[in-house]
Amino acid sequence: MNYRKTYFALIRKALERNKCPKGVHCEDHHIIPNSFVKNNWTVTLTPREHFICHKLIYKYCLKRYGTNGFKTNKALIAFFFMSNRMNIKRSKEYEQARSRVIAYLRSIQPEYVFYHKKFGKFVGTMREFIEKYPNLNPHLLSGVWNGHKSHHRGWCISEEMMDKVEKGLHTKKKVYKFVHNQHGIFEGSLSQMKDKFSHMKLNISTLAAVYRNERSQHKGWRRLDYVDTRNKIKWIHSEYGIVKAGVTELVNLFPELKLNRHHLSSVKTGRLKHHKKWKLLNE
Numbered sequence: 086m087n088y089r090k091t092y093f094a095l096i097r098k099a100l101e102r103n104k105c106p107k108g109v110h111c112e113d114h115h116i117i118p119n120s121f122v123k124n125n126w127t128v129t130l131t132p133r134e135h136f137i138c139h140k141l142i143y144k145y146c147l148k149r150y151g152t153n154g155f156k157t158n159k160a161l162i163a164f165f166f167m168s169n170r171m172n173i174k175r176s177k178e179y180e181q182a183r184s185r186v187i188a189y190l191r192s193i194q195p196e197y198v199f200y201h202k203k204f205g206k207f208v209g210t211m212r213e214f215i216e217k218y219p220n221l222n223p224h225l226l227s228g229v230w231n232g233h234k235s236h237h238r239g240w241c242i243s244e245e246m247m248d249k250v251e252k253g254l255h256t257k258k259k260v261y262k263f264v265h266n267q268h269g270i271f272e273g274s275l276s277q278m279k280d281k282f283s284h285m286k287l288n289i290s291t292l293a294a295v296y297r298n299e300r301s302q303h304k305g306w307r308r309l310d311y312v313d314t315r316n317k318i319k320w321i322h323s324e325y326g327i328v329k330a331g332v333t334e335l336v337n338l339f340p341e342l343k344l345n346r347h348h349l350s351s352v353k354t355g356r357l358k359h360h361k362k363w364k365l366l367n368e
Contacts, residue, residue: 088145095138099128106131110184114138120159133180139164140176197230199240200247207240261296262309270309318353319366327366335363 096116105111112135116126130138143164146157194210201207207214211223221238228234230242241247263271263278271278275289291303301307320328320335330338332349348360358364 086144088141088148092138092141092145095134095141096128099130099134102129105129118142118156118159118163120163121156131180132184133176136167136176136180139167197226199226199229199242200244201240202247202251203239261292263292263295263306264309265305265307267305271306320363321366322363324362 109131111129111131113127114130114135115124116128117124139160143157143160146154146160150157194212196208197211197214199207199214204218207217209217211226214226215221215223221240225234225237226240229237229240235241235246236250239247239250241250259274260272261275261278265271268282271281273281275292278292279287279289285304287304287306291300292306294300295303295306296308298308318329318331320330322328325339328335328338332346332353335349336344336346342361344361344363348357349363351357352360352363352365
């Protein structure tokens with residue numbers, strides 16, 4: 086018997102089907118065993134097909150590589166865990182046993198209750214929930230159920246929280262105050278600011294740095310209480326004399342010197358005494 090030809094004929098049949106038969110719990114199977122070569126080439130098989138495929142892989146490896154071959158032993162282990170736990174000899178027995186296990190696991194699944202302002206109330210298992218609303222993430226929903234998150238895409242575990250989410254009162258976000266020459270004053274959270282001015286492609290981390298006074302501005306946005314003190318910095322040089330300018334301004338004034346902004350900032354903060362003879366003027 087040509088085990089390789091039979092195996093790939095079964096795989097082709099499953100690929101052409103492209104979906105699980107109705108009413109059958111299917112399983113993902115690596116076309117090339119993952120223990121042979123790490124890969125993501127998978128196909129959806131019924132339990133019976135899955136059993137037959139592992140049996141064919143083992144038979145093929147045994148014939149080609151012998152009883153002591155590395156791939157033969159890997160294929161044997163995979164087939165062993167599918168058959169010898171319950172002394173299963175035939176694919177039909179495996180399919181029936183697998184179906185009973187799945188039916189039992191589904192029967193003991195807990196029921197969840199979620200609320201949504203638009204979709205109303207849902208009562209059912211997590212599997213039913215995901216089947217009805219495929220865009221939801223089961224891990225994030227579990228986080229909502231366990232109290233780690235207030236909501237997931239508007240779904241909450243209580244009507245009270247649902248109302249808070251609808252009104253934006255479910256989190257106590259810090260209020261930031263920024264001002265822009267064109268857009269005026271903004272008050273709210275950084276995420277709200279990013280969403281409101283999405284066309285500006287603002288960076289939340291950079292906005293936070295502006296608010297901590299680590300940056301003077303971000304795309305024109307400054308702290309509302311920001312005071313520009315750049316022109317109060319006095320620099321002194323043995324050749325150029327005294328200059329009032331900020332770090333960036335000083336770099337632009339003397340391009341021939343090829344000044345380094347970071348080194349000038351270090352002079353400004355006292356980490357360096359001078360940079361290319363530029364020092365702070367101590368009055």
